[in-house]
């Protein structure tokens with residue numbers, strides 16, 4: 001069984017890592033001795049590295065907010081359209097004399 005040992009060290013930042021770890025949990029550096037190397041894992045490692053950069057994180061956060069707004073906005077505009085339409089209809093109703 002894979003033992004949980006913290007005897008290994010990251011060659012990049014010297015952070016102590018577990019023997020079965022493929023990437024440093026601190027800097028995202030790929031550790032020697034890792035078995036497989038998939039694209040998803042590479043993306044995960046790149047993400048870990050990117051998250052260390054505040055500028056990248058800010059951009060990623062902005063993109064996430066933009067995506068969330070893009071999801072919410074159609075609902076909001078539809079709701080606003082209903083309210084605005086109802087208000088206009090009501091206004092016209094009152095105004096007709």
Ligand SMILES: [Zn+2]
Pocket residue numbers: 010011012013014015024025026027028029
């Ligand atoms: Zn490291």
